[in-house]
Amino acid sequence: MNHLDELEAESIYVLREAFAKLDRLAILWSLGKDSNVVLWLARKAFFGHVPFPVIHVDTGRKFPEMYAFRDRYAKEWGLRFIREECPPIEEVDPTLPPAARAAARKTLGLQNAIRKYGFRGLIAGIRRDEEALRAKERYFSPRGEDNSWNMKDQPPEFWNQYMTDFPPGTHVRVHPILHWTEVDIWRYTKREGIPVIDLYFSKDGKRYRSLGDMDITFPVPSTASTLDEIIAELEATRIPERAGRAMDHEAEDSFERLRAAGYM
Amino acid sequence: MTTEIRPLKIVIVGHVDHGKSTLVGRLLHDTGSLPEGKVEALRAMAERRGMPFEWAFVMDAIQAERDQGITIDTAQIRFRTARRPYVIIDAPGHKEFLRNMVTGAAASEAALLLVDALEGVQEQSRRHGYLLSLLGIRQVAVLVNKMDLVAFSADRFGRVAEELRAYLAGLGVEPVAFVPISAREGDNILAHSRRMSWYQGPSVIQVLDGFVPAPRPVDRPLRMPVQDVYKFDHRRIVAGRIESGRLRVGDEILFSPSNKTVRVKSIEMWNVSESPEEAVAGQSIGITLSEPIFVERGEIVSHLEQPPMETTVFRGRLFWLGEKPLEVGRSYTLKLATTEAQVTVEAIERVIDTSDLSSRPADRIERNGAGEVILRTRRLLAVDPHETNPATGRFVLVEDYRPVAGGIVSMDGYPDQRRLVTVRATNIHAVGHAVTREARHARNGHRGGVLWFTGLSGAGKSTLALALERELFARGYQVYVLDGDNIRSGLNADLGFGPEDRAENIRRVGEVAALFADAGFLAISAFISPYRADRERARRAAGEAFHEIYIHAPLEVCERRDPKGLYRKARNGEIPEFTGISSPYEPPEKPELVIPTHELSPEECLALLVRYVEDRFRL
Known part of the structure; x- marks a missing residue:
């Protein structure tokens, strides 16, 4: 077993634990490289099937390439696809800076989906290396009745024993690729032949390292136009992955506020 | 490609304020692992807030932590040396956050135990040492920090190191090194410090690079805990991760604690060019079995030799x-x-x-x-x-x-209790009259009851009753099957097969079943019991403990199965008053459970029954 095999085996274990222990489970599909890997891992874990719904919390502001990708693979992979539209921006806390406000809107959309379908488990493709707050996450991360993440009072998690029972009204976020890095994602994408949205490849000297809403995600300078070139670029860079995400830079604590309120 | 080397997972533990976060910040900086602009940004932030820059700020990227000045949770940070990449887990030293220390340390392959040269060995230094040994972390190095505060004294270092060495020896932990350092000043981190020329041992980086990755236990006996059993398509796949050992197609395997043996028909994986012949420790796999036996999550797959113990x-x-x-x-x-x-x-x-x-x-x-x-x-x-x-x-x-x-x-x-599960539950010992029903239930861990199977001949009553008995017994239930074999030969030896005798037969079975239930047992009765009135009488005998379970298959299916050739004989007129042919069967009106044996496999039927019992009778 090489490093990618070990990462994969751990993720499959987490996905199977979630499926075995959680009723009303769903997977959050943001259409980006990470959630595509999670979907792929689910197909591995369940031998070609994704035995629970796949939700896209849609802001309506994604790139056209992302929508085309979604529609194609939702069908090709036989997913039980659910599109949940976010509420209008006017319903979102106006004291947040613009990009954080857009992200908070997505959180509202997610909360609506949780309420509507009664989900008790949501699988999300976050990674510890993305960002200091996510570094503190658990594989199974309980959320309060109001959707909140209590970072200061997380349950212990060790020996592959996860918190799989929790009080009524609460739910759990499951993070099967928590231990992966950005370059792991690309190496695995290459090895497995997972389809990739073209926006990740360099065009006119720029590419997207991370994909979000069109108006708050920006390309970074890059000449990487193949998977190998992306991998080589990431091995050399010291610029953080979310540099192109506006909401991370608006205020020292904006990301923390978002996450405490239930953002991914 | 060197970059595909698996990162070594290390944890840094020790008493609060002995300098763990500072060491992490320093390691990241000295190995050139920080994102561009990170240190500058943190220096600027410190200046804005009018406080001196600390290396710990690198870790404490969270508002709450900066305010409280302690690391609350386990964070994971990556860096690399010339030799290999690392994931460092900075575990909090504060006593309140021991759960986070455990979370971090349990995931590690090696540990750095940090102790303050000035304060010496403290409560959490020892407790963390103890937990490392319990968590099975065998590779430990002790770093005596803040040597700058004790004037780089070899004597002070020696005293602190000796105290910790003695303590850890009591746990059977022998550190690979004791290193005097100053995380804040950078002494003995990357290279040897000129301020401690008396120290000839390795630097922190040399210690790290000397740790050995935890080997995967491929040579231990096979253990694969079952995570789940899937039936998404034509395959019935038993899924799990091999924790130790190796498994090959064709191997004879044992499920514990149910004590069932079967062969591995195939190893299943998705998106691989050909299905593998062998799988080893660390792999998450699925297997199909040579026979459709009933197994479920929680059992452990092993080989017949060197199985786990049962207890x-x-x-x-x-x-x-x-x-x-x-x-x-x-x-x-x-x-x-x-x-x-x-x-x-x-x-x-x-x-x-x-x-x-x-x-x-x-x-x-x-x-x-x-x-x-x-x-x-x-x-x-x-x-x-x-x-x-x-x-x-x-x-x-x-x-x-x-x-x-x-x-x-x-x-x-x-002792290993494995032999118990192969013995049928035939021992019933007498209990005194003063024992309450609740006391019996509490001792057994389940309520007593009657599982009254009814259905046509050939519907599967006896097969399922015996399978259920075996399964429940393995799960610790006091369970016993009442069927024609053990009732007709003794208790009801005086009865024939005329309508009155058949009714009396069922009445006696109902009474006996009720006694079993009262004694705290689960009695499973497997009789056709075609008449509603007879079954209602049995229900009255046992009261609320009575559960009518309709083992259902249409007559034509039962006749096709005809396991004992009885239908054929009945059609030929050799058996008078045969239920379904020449005598009526009155299906239950409101059974507690219906098992359609013509639609489900025997394993699926058994799974439904087991779940039904676990839900209703387990305390």
Whole structure:
């Protein structure tokens, strides 16, 4: 077993634990490289099937390439696809800076989906290396009745024993690729032949390292136009992955506020 | 490609304020692992707030932490040396956050135990050392930090190192090195410090690069805890991760605790060019079986040789994180590999004082304490002594949804109970009259009851009754099947097959079943019992404990099956008044459960029955 095999085996274990222990489970599909890997891992874990719904919390502001990708693979992979539209921006806390406000809107959309379908488990493709707050996450991360993440009072998690029972009204976020890095994602994408949205490849000297809403995600300078070139670029860079995400830079604590309120 | 080397996972532990976060910040900086602009941004932030820059700011990227000045949770940070990449887990030193220290340390392959040269060995230095040994972290290095505050004194270093060496020796932990450092000033981190020329040992980076990655236990006996059984398509796949050993197609395997054997038909994986012939420790796989036996989550797959032990009692060496103390007589949910069971604390053998490793008897273990306890379950568990197979020899206890303890299994002095599951439940011992029903239920761990199977001949009553009996017995139930074989030959030997005798036959079975239920047993009766009136009488005898279960298959299906050739004889007129042919069958109007045996496989039927019983009779 090489490093990618070990990462994969751990993720499959987490996905199977979630499926075995959680009723009303769903997977959050943001259409980006990470959630595509999670979907792929689910197909591995369940031998070609994704035995629970796949939700896209849609802001309506994604790139056209992302929508085309979604529609194609939702069908090709036989997913039980659910599109949940976010509420209008006017319903979102106006004291947040613009990009954080857009992200908070997505959180509202997610909360609506949780309420509507009664989900008790949501699988999300976050990674510890993305960002200091996510570094503190658990594989199974309980959320309060109001959707909140209590970072200061997380349950212990060790020996592959996860918190799989929790009080009524609460739910759990499951993070099967928590231990992966950005370059792991690309190496695995290459090895497995997972389809990739073209926006990740360099065009006119720029590419997207991370994909979000069109108006708050920006390309970074890059000449990487193949998977190998992306991998080589990431091995050399010291610029953080979310540099192109506006909401991370608006205020020292904006990301923390978002996450405490239930953002991914 | 060198970059594909697996990162080594290390944890940094020690008493609060002994400099863990500072060391991490320093390691990241000195190895050139920080994102561009990170240190500059943090220096600017410190200046804005009018405070001196600290290396710990690199870690403490969170508002709450900066305000409180302590690391709250386990964070994971990556860096690399010339030799290989690392993931460092900075575990909090504050006593309140021991659960986070455990979370971090358990995931590690090696540990750096940090101790302040000025303050010396403190409460959490020892406690963390103790937990490292319990968590099975064998590679430990001790870093004596803040040497700048003791004027780089070799003498002071020697005293602190010796104290910790003696303590760790009591745990059987022998550190690979003791390194005097100053994380803040950068002494002995990357290279040797000129300010401590008396020290000739390795630097921190050299210590790290000397650690060995934890080997995957491919040469231990096979253990694959079953995570789930899938039937998404034509395949019935038993899924799990191989924790140790290796497994090949064609191997004869044993499921424990159910004690069933079968062969591996195939190893299943998705998106691979050809399905593998072998799988080894670490892999998450699925297997199909040569026969469709009923198995489920929680069982452990092994080979026939060197199977896990089976037991209802074991000794656990544990640490306690619960807010309420652990007490004798209390019950908790045990999680061991993929199995879950209710356990009761039968005894606390000793409580261990982690400050000096002394032990004393006690009736409770307080939060953040450690001790040895005897845990008892009602049903058989498959376990390994921790020293022979860690992955199936350690457990977590859960209370109020939260993990409250972690511990390791010792089987010293306890026998393997495997033989019990192969013996049929034929021993019924008499109990005194003063024993209440509740007391019987409490001892058995389940309520008594009557599972009254009814259905046509050939519907599957006897087959399912015997399979269910075997399965429930393995799960610790007091269970007994009443069928024609054991009733007609003795108790009802005086009865024939005329309508009156058949009614009397069912009446007696109903009464006997009710007695079994009252005695705390689950009685499974497997008689056609075609008349509603007879079944209603049986229901009255047992009261609320009576569960009518309709084992259903249409007549034409039963006739096609005809396992004993009775339908053929009946059609030929050789058997008069045969139910369904020449005598009526009155289907139940409101049965508690219907099992359509013509639509489900025997394993699926059995799974439904087992779930029904577990839901309704387990206490």
